[in-house]
């Protein structure tokens with residue numbers, strides 16, 4: 001049988017492939033510490049689960065508006081007012097199955113095959129996968145540890161061509177933990193405006209900030225002109241398995257993204273959306289607790305990694321990952337990841353994020369597990 005040449009470009013997300021490999025080893029009896037995938041070990045707060053259970057019991061189990069429940073969009077708009085200082089219109093909001101699909105929907109609406117998207121490297125793998133599966137070109141900006149993995153407007157401008165359609169920014173960053181300042185982000189916004197480019201702001205880690213403050217360029221254009229906020233419930237509310245997100249952007253972009261979403265999934269399950277309303281509107285005690293715990297775990301992991309011979313790490317300012325330079329080990333990140341799996345700890349090689357010489361560690365497991373993971377990482381030479 002023949003396959004489309006386009007499907008040769010489907011790369012998926014490397015960390016899921018590593019997780020599958022680890023699960024197979026566990027089925028065969030191996031004990032592993034999981035530091036590879038950004039899936040919090042926290043349970044979804046009980047009130048959020050209860051909202052979904054009640055929705056199912058009351059028969060909220062049918063098709064619904066493909067743009068998302070009005071009440072959920074309203075709740076998201078209120079949160080945007082509190083967190084970013086503006087209230088988006090209802091037609092600027094799109095409820096999706098997680099933030100991941102927003103990336104694909106957005107690129108599909110922004111460019112044609114051969115068009116270019118500027119993305120800092122390392123990057124979250126869906127950017128690359130989506131861009132190449134649409135026949136577009138990812139124009140890389142290699143980031144440097146010497147500059148704390150920060151991207152700046154000058155470096156972006158050097159890569160702009162007549163084919164450029166969009167710039168993608170992810171702050172706080174997965175995998176580096178870098179958080180861009182308000183001024184750095186404003187400079188990028190005004191550069192995008194100067195060249196009439198879309199600005200995709202992946203803000204899924206906006207609540208996980210340990211140093212500095214979160215800033216969204218949407219505060220400038222209120223998502224009316226060029227900013228698209230990519231956001232989801234996975235990390236902030238420990239809802240990875242629920243697959244829920246809300247994108248905020250210019251109405252015409254959202255309308256087109258909605259048509260594509262309608263084509264692929266029709267709508268997001270209504271009881272999942274009801275859980276989302278509870279997450280946004282009810283008590284935030286659990287969310288605050290989780291964020292405090294993330295900060296403590298990050299500190300523990302960062303301090304522990306500094307003590308491992310051959311490893312070094314720039315202190316993350318946000319997010320839930322440590323991005324470890326392993327060049328001094330003399331191994332490729334793939335070789336090291338394989339060796340570490342053998343030693344009982346699962347990590348993500350940097351190549352998953354487009355970058356050799358690094359591995360990514362994740363703080364989604366308990367402090368005790370992180371300590372055990374650090375012990376196992378120390379054995380990399382043996």
Ligand SMILES: Cc1ncc(COP(=O)(O)O)c(C=O)c1O
Nearest residue numbers: 038098099100124174204232234
């Ligand atoms: C930077 C970034 N964007 C988007 C996503 C997708 O999140 P979701 O689970 O909401 O699809 C992730 C998930 O890890 C991420 O790290």
